[in-house]
Amino acid sequence: MHHFSDRLNAAIQKKKTPALVGLDPRFDWLPADIVSNANRNHHTQAEIVAAAFEEFCLRIIDVVAPLVPAVKPQAAFFEEWGPAGCAALQRVILKAREAGLVVICDAKRGDIGSTAEAYARGYLAGENPDSAIWAADCLTVNPYLGSDTLEPFVNIAIERGAGIYVLVRTSNPGAGTFQDRKTDGTNLYECVAAAVEELAVKTKGAGNYGSIGAVVGATYPEELNQLRALMPHTPLLVPGYGSQGAGAGDVAGAFDNQGLGAIINSSRGINFAIRKAPYSEKFAPQEWEQAVEVATIDMIADLANHTPAGKLQ
Numbered sequence: 001m002h003h004f005s006d007r008l009n010a011a012i013q014k015k016k017t018p019a020l021v022g023l024d025p026r027f028d029w030l031p032a033d034i035v036s037n038a039n040r041n042h043h044t045q046a047e048i049v050a051a052a053f054e055e056f057c058l059r060i061i062d063v064v065a066p067l068v069p070a071v072k073p074q075a076a077f078f079e080e081w082g083p084a085g086c087a088a089l090q091r092v093i094l095k096a097r098e099a100g101l102v103v104i105c106d107a108k109r110g111d112i113g114s115t116a117e118a119y120a121r122g123y124l125a126g127e128n129p130d131s132a133i134w135a136a137d138c139l140t141v142n143p144y145l146g147s148d149t150l151e152p153f154v155n156i157a158i159e160r161g162a163g164i165y166v167l168v169r170t171s172n173p174g175a176g177t178f179q180d181r182k183t184d185g186t187n188l189y190e191c192v193a194a195a196v197e198e199l200a201v202k203t204k205g206a207g208n209y210g211s212i213g214a215v216v217g218a219t220y221p222e223e224l225n226q227l228r229a230l231m232p233h234t235p236l237l238v239p240g241y242g243s244q245g246a247g248a249g250d251v252a253g254a255f256d257n258q259g260l261g262a263i264i265n266s267s268r269g270i271n272f273a274i275r276k277a278p279y280s281e282k283f284a285p286q287e288w289e290q291a292v293e294v295a296t297i298d299m300i301a302d303l304a305n306h307t308p309a310g311k312l313q
């Protein structure tokens with residue numbers, strides 16, 4: 001199957017959940033055995049951190065691949081460590097794809113059209129992992145430079161069966177400073193939403209959704225409900241569940257009545273489940289993978305019990 005949203009929806013229906021696991025490694029929080037393996041086998045700080053991030057993410061992938069449709073590696077944590085970090089990210093993406101997961105690379109790229117085309121060619125492998133160095137199915141994209149800068153991403157997404165998620169209304173505390181600015185009674189994020197919906201319609205697959213999606217934070221449920229209505233053909237990537245304080249009730253409005261149309265991300269809440277109750281009480285530190293597994297299963301049940309995603313079960 002070539003089309004991004006159709007592939008993603010098939011994966012969501014197969015796994016019966018819209019839960020998305022973010023891969024956001026932080027060195028200070030890594031399990032002790034992973035840190036000592038990396039120290040034993042590498043010498044420079046960058047190589048040690050990169051090797052530890054890779055092992056950590058690959059072990060998470062092994063745990064969550066049978067449970068969820070997709071993962072979202074956060075490029076920033078890897079890029080911080082230069083070439084060693086980037087090589088680790090590249091292998092993590094490939095391994096996730098080999099494990100049958102849809103991979104959304106979270107690098108929030110965006111630039112003038114001709115430069116954006118290079119980003120699109122580099123990241124958007126789409127259906128065939130061999131068609132781009134970064135081998136991702138999908139990329140997060142910043143639309144601030146204007147609609148023409150989205151075009152190269154759209155064209156390459158269509159060609160390769162890839163997707164993008166455009167930042168529309170983000171989850172952070174300062175999201176409103178620019179995104180809520182009004183001109184002629186319309187918020188900036190509503191203008192972006194209208195442009196994204198147009199692209200979603202243009203790229204619609206066999207199902208209801210386009211390959212061009214939107215990032216909408218779970219931490220602003222009112223805006224999320226409004227945007228679901230404004231963008232009926234736009235698949236949503238919804239971050240903010242868990243560590244940023246949003247719960248299943250806050251994301252219920254992101255779905256259509258079949259339980260499709262949105263994927264809900266949790267990064268720290270899954271990656272570092274072992275650091276917080278109830279998992280820190282149930283599991284010893286070295287049992288962190290069991291904590292990852294149970295936290296993922298709990299998130300899946302929470303979404304199934306409190307949102308239309310329950311229809312997928």
Ligand SMILES: O=C(O)c1cc(=O)[nH]c(=O)n1[C@@H]1O[C@H](COP(=O)(O)O)[C@@H](O)[C@H]1O
Pocket residue numbers: 022024074106140169170171172215216217239240241242243244265266267268269
């Ligand atoms: O594009 C994103 O995924 C994103 C957009 C947004 O509005 N807010 C947001 O938190 N994110 C990302 O989602 C992840 C959130 O992680 P947790 O808060 O740990 O679940 C980080 O990688 C963020 O960069």
